[in-house]
Amino acid sequence: MSQEQELSSLAEAIIAYQKKYDKTDGEMAFGSRLTVEKFHAIKTGELQPTTGEQAALHSLIAKKPL
Numbered sequence: 001m002s003q004e005q006e007l008s009s010l011a012e013a014i015i016a017y018q019k020k021y022d023k024t025d026g027e028m029a030f031g032s033r034l035t036v037e038k039f040h041a042i043k044t045g046e047l048q049p050t051t052g053e054q055a056a057l058h059s060l061i062a063k064k065p066l
Helices: 003-021 025-032 036-044 051-062
Strands: none
Touching: 003 025, 003 036, 003 051, 025 036, 025 051, 036 051
16 A cells, blocks of 8 residues: 555544444544644645654554543
8 A cells, every 4th residue: 555545544444433433523522632724734644644644543453441
């Protein structure tokens, strides 16, 4: 899988998680320890996340919220 496809699938997973659990960008940013601006830019594909940011986002969407 190319890096672009991987980022696209991450964005799709983020959006699906947000819809399923009714989470805002602010809640997702807080949960992944990113700024809202950075989270939104990653989600829309405007910014390529670092490896650590990708890991934080994958970890967040792998869990069911409390």
